[in-house]
Amino acid sequence: MKRRNLLRGALAAGLTAPALAALTAARTDVDQTLPPGAPQDLADLEAAAESYGYGYHGQAPTRVLAGLVTDFTALRPLLAVPQPAPVRARLCRTAGQMAGMTAIVLHDLGSRRESRAWFATAARAAGESGDQQLHAWVLAREAMVPLNYGAPRAAADLADQARQAAGTRPTAAAVLAAVVAARAYALNHQSEQARAALTAADALMxxxxxxxxxxxxxxxxxxxHHVHLSHAFTTLGDTRRARESQQRALELSAPTSTMTRTLLTIDGAACAHHDGDTEQACRRAVDALTALPADFRTGLVRRRALDLYEAIPAQHHHEHAVRELRDVVTG
Incomplete structure (x- = not known):
């Protein structure tokens, strides 16, 4: 009551220095009882996560990885102290995004165990954030680890979980989950299920x-979408539709999308092998691999080229083009 009367008295004389001081004291008293706002660091880290989402842009994967992990560790002090619930949710969402993208880079580099560990962290953070679509995205991206490294059944299980988490609304996570499931079914020789999942993915898209x-x-x-369709249709042996998607994906891919363009070329080589021209398939794959910087000639790219080599019947392994592909892949 005394402070209120003093404030009234000070304001009665106008916005004098004592009046302004009294106003500041009144605001500070209340402000100190309110929950703290979001720290400035959070806005900076959210912007960083958005920036990393644009991919490699011609940078070596290891360089992108270093930046991601550095910024990810900056989240720890913010997560270690009590925060208002909305701020905590934003922190966890950013942590889930950054951990998921770190896992993507590790997957591309061929570090499967580390990739799975980071996806587990991303899933925990996404779960705490309450963002169900982020959680579905993490599961769908994680499914691509077993998908690309020889465990399509495990990939299908994770993709099915992602589809359930994403629900029926047309979201990025829902389309990704459906198309990854289609690729896994195709690798499992479940062509009917694969085509049904592709139909669902197109409808969502x-x-x-x-x-x-x-x-x-x-x-x-x-x-x-066309990058995923390329691999799905290539695996199904539908080379006409695979080539259509490869062409469209290449048209839409930036020149700096080195890894993506190489994977599409290898898909095209696999189509050539399926259609009976194994020599051309090997030469296309070798040209694509030897044009790559050394930092990119590992992990996923190497695995996809090795899949092509292993698909060639053993009686052709003595042929020059096939031996050249083997040497590039295993060198």
Whole structure:
């Protein structure tokens, strides 16, 4: 009461220095009882996560990895202290995004065990954030580890979990989960299920809001869709549709998308092998691999080229082009 009367008296004389001091004291008293706002560091880290989502842009994967892990560790002090619930949710969401993208880079580099560990961290953070679509995205991206490294049944299980988590709304995570499931079914020789999942993925893609169609790791654009379709149709032996998707994906891929363009070329080589021209298939794959910087000639790219080599019957392994592919892949 005394402070209120003093404030009234000070304001009666106008916005004098004592009045302004009394106003500041009144605001400070209340402000100190309110929950703290979001720390500035959080906005900076959210912006960093968005930036990393645009992929490699011609940078070596190891360089992107170093930046991601450095920024990810900056989240720890913010997560270690009590925060208002909305701020805590934002912190966990950013942690889930960064951990998931770190796992993607590790997957591309061939570090499967480390990739799975980071996906587990991403899933925990996404779960605590309450963002169900982020959780579905993490599961769908994690499914690509066993998908690309020889365990399609495990990939199908994770993709099915992602589809359930994403629900039926047309979201980036829902389309990704469906198309990854299709690829896993195709590798499992479950062609009927694969084509059903591809139909579902196309239907979701047709309804996907523009806000989720940008070309980032966290969203799902047309280029990414055709990259997945290329591999799915190649695996199914539907080389006509595979080539259509390869052509469209290449049209939409930036010149700096080194890894993506190489994977599409290897898919095209696999189509050539399926259609009976194994020599051309090997030469295309060798040309694509030898044109790559050394930092990119590992992990996923090497695995996809090795899949092509292993698909060639043993009686052809003595042929020059096939031996050249083997030497490049194993060298």
């Amino acid at each position: 047709n309804r996907l809001p523009e806000s989720e169609r940008s070309d980032t790791w966290l969203t799902y654009g047309e280029q990414k």
